[in-house]
Amino acid sequence: MEYLVTMTTKVPEGTSAQDVDAVRAREAEHTRELAAQGRVLRLWRPPLAPGEWRTIGLFTADDAEDLERTLASMPLRVWRTDEPVPLGPHGNDPGRGTVATAAGEDEYLVTFTVQTPFDADTAAVERMDAQEAGRARELAGQGNLIRLWTLPGKGRNLGLWQAPDADTMDSVLRSLPMTAAGWLTVETVPLTRHPSDPGA
Structure with a gap:
């Protein structure tokens, strides 16, 4: 099973730069080990405010307890809080490793919430689903759509996308x-x- 984990690190006041560097070095080494085991698939940084230290990671685990063991094994966990979100399969997902991340392309996480009109009948919903699936295949073929998952909650989905810039991503x-x-x-x-990032 795959999980998206937001990891927020707060270094205690008074911690020396030398100690911070030592923990970060151990974290990087352990992350390489976890990536080799197939447990850490990707790591990114979201937009950060001054003084923030956050990472978003894509992990695999058998279940929530297995994920917690992985997260607890990471050296930075002594200063870090983790917020995992389980990711479910999506019918339009291109699949892991199908679409390569391209050098020079920016990546984006996009949360989608589907709001079906109250007056849409079953046939209209099926037509729209088919059109959406066809367009998703096209965008995966063009290299824009990398992955697609379902999120907890009705009608919520998450996509990993890439594009040369934000305007292109918006057009896509x-x-x-x-x-x-x-x-x-x-x-x-x-x-x-x-x-x-193991995908770099």
Whole structure:
């Protein structure tokens, strides 16, 4: 099973720079080990305010307890809080390793919330689902859609996307049939690659 984990680190006041560097070095080494085991798939940094230290990670684990053992084994956990979100399979997901991350492309996490009109009948919903699936295949083929998952809660999904810039990403999202029809709301988070990202 895959999980998206937001990791927020707060170094205690008075901790020396030497101690911080030592823990970060151990963290980087252990992350390489976890990546080799297939437990850490990707690491990114979201936009940060001054003084913030956050990482978003894509992990695999058998279940929540197995994930917790992995997170607890990481050296930075002594200063860190973790917020895991389970990711479910999505029918339009291209699949892990199908779409390569491209050098020079920016990556984005996009949360989608589907809001089906109350007066849409079953046939209309099926047509829209089919159009959305077809467009997702096209965008995966073009290298824009990397992964797609379901999130906890009705009608919520998460996508990992790439594009040369934010304007292109916005155009790609507006090309989705559900977006054009007003059935989707989206929240986009631009990402930068973490120095320990296994996908780099």
